[in-house]
Amino acid sequence: MTTEAETPRLTMSGIVKRFPGTVASDGAELSVRAGEVHCLLGENGAGKSTLMKILAGSYQPDAGEIRLDGEPVVLNSPQAGLAAGIAVIYQELDLIPDLSVAQNLLLGHAPAVGPVVRKKKRLELARAAVARVGGDFPVTATVRDLPIAAQQLTAIARALTADARVIVMDEPSATLGENDLLKVFEVIRSLAAEGRSIIYISHRMDEVMEIGDRATVLRDGRTVGVYDIADTDPGELVSAMIGESRELVRTTQRPRPEGEPLLEIRSVRIPGVIDIAGIDVRPGEVAGLAGLGGAGRTTLLRALFGDTRAARTVRLGGAPLRASSPAAAVRAGLALVPESRKEQGLMLGLSVARNAAVTALGRPPWLLPGRTGRVRTAPVLKDLGVRFASPDQPVGKLSGGNQQKVVLAKWITRGGVRVLLLDEPTRGLDVGAKADLYRQVRELADSGVAVLLASSELNELTANADTIWVLHEGRNVARFDPRNTSENTIAHTVITGVTP
Structure with missing residues (x-):
């Protein structure tokens, strides 16, 4: 130097x-x-x-x-x-x-x-x-x-x-x-x-x-x-x-969700890629998916959302989930915030308001009335802390973290979400934006939404998830309660696939 x-x-x-x-x-x-x-x-x-x-x-x-x-x-x-x-x-x-x-x-x-x-x-x-x-x-x-x-x-x-x-x-x-x-x-x-x-x-x-x-x-x-x-x-x-002392994440103090599972993943299998079974998520529960890159977290979420072909036995609300496509998954009440927001989550040339309103108003985004989209999405965008010059600003001009918030906003604006699938939702977000996003996720869970959260940030999972499933080489190998399990124990299992 x-x-x-x-x-x-x-x-x-x-x-x-x-x-x-x-x-x-x-x-x-x-x-x-x-x-x-x-x-x-x-x-x-x-x-x-x-x-x-x-x-x-x-x-x-x-x-x-x-x-x-x-x-x-x-x-x-x-x-x-x-x-x-x-x-x-x-x-x-x-x-x-x-x-x-x-x-x-x-x-x-x-x-x-x-x-x-x-x-x-x-x-x-x-x-x-x-x-x-x-x-x-x-x-x-x-x-x-x-x-x-x-x-x-x-x-x-x-x-x-x-x-x-x-x-x-x-x-x-x-x-x-x-x-x-x-x-x-x-x-x-x-x-x-x-x-x-x-x-x-x-x-x-x-x-x-x-x-x-x-x-x-x-x-x-x-x-x-x-x-x-x-x-x-x-x-x-x-x-x-x-500009102030502010926690990145706060462990939720709400009661642990109980009752019958809303989402039952009995089996999701792609030969040679993933073979996952026995994961349940209750209404109001935030279930974390931990694992190294290539462990199968993204593949599992995309298979549940109908975006990846897989042999599946999955139940939603006690009935078989027959989401053979993303459109069918959305109709069933599933929502996905994907890992790659620019390729899968947003239409970069369209406005912030149109992107946030597209799932709610059920029309092609270029046909959405501008004023309706702005009115419908304004409170959600504000609550998520999205920073933009105007709701008519192209979403591609926003920072990466704000783009990710707009992806989440389109599902919150739509409503009717029963299961929220989050794939690396805080990728590229700053500490304040992460806190805002997890606050919103906890509010959705408190309203009865089942959340399946995949993240490579183990400290965020231990602070925000009610339970953590570890995926290793395409299989779910362990389940932990982050309230009484050390982060080191979970990290060891993430890396080795074996519980110490």
Whole structure:
């Protein structure tokens, strides 16, 4: 790491960016040294994404200056950002799904002789980049066919194919299992050791404390503090982010749900993928699904929702559940908040109000009357704390966390939900947004909804779930009561598949 007297690798000074109805960046400051991992923290809407898009050249600031190695630069396009040595790995991956891994990794700078791409050389370079991030998938695979975790590793590997001085990683661990995350941390440390600067955006304090050297905290578009992580308590960072002391999650004190199960998963089986049996969820119960990446949590939820073919014996309210399609599942009273909100949960070009109203009003979203959608969804969006300039704003313009809230809002607005399936619902959400979301989930459970919650954040499951099922290699191997079981015991079972 450089000394204090040396010129920073990157400085962003007095950065201002206005959008209609809001100031996204209000004089923000950021200084990053060569060879350091610098964490950028803040709630959704604090200005992190805007600041990084300005750094990438996607947005142009209304005021302020950017310097690289002491020299002022003008980054007026993404191409200018890349040429300056800035690589950004966005939380919502911007890979081209119908191209291969190798094509994605070297898109725009593939080895070529004149106009002819040297395909063997491209494969060679791609394999080296994937191996560096610990990937074990073929570079000839089509990106669409890869698991989300492998797609995340592909995006990280792509940044390594460019000779970047500054690498921005926006929630790189959001879709990664523990082993994949350890590999990514090794890559980050090796890049920093080479003198590259890493800007690491995360809402997971354990990651920040482990990987970061310093942290800059943004709030309401302004820089409110810069911290040496080794000398800082995580609680101090959280307080700086939200401006007050506030718990991430609170263990519910409501009585434990009893009575007959509402959802009975007697058997859900896909040969060689999952074989799950004996999971029951009562009205008002929040049942957690814990497991490593690939354990089968997402597959189970999608099978229940009719989005994945499986041999199923499932009962809902004492009667067989015959949800052979998502539409049938919705009619039966099931609702799914999917892991990939952009591909499965939202119509990004349509407004916030139309997305939130689409399931409630039962018409194609482009035919929904604007005023009806706004009126119907306004109280739900407010209660969830969704931040937007206008209900007519395209939902694709919102931050990732606010987009996730809109996915939940469309089911709350509709009503009639009997079973809520949540797949990594807090992925990419800040501490305040997580607290808001879990408060809303508990209110839905209190109203009699059965909740099946899949999350890789074990501390969130132990704080919010009434019971936790552990899935391991496609099977449910254990059930725990988080009120009287230590988190370490559950974590051991998640990793090994065996109860200690």
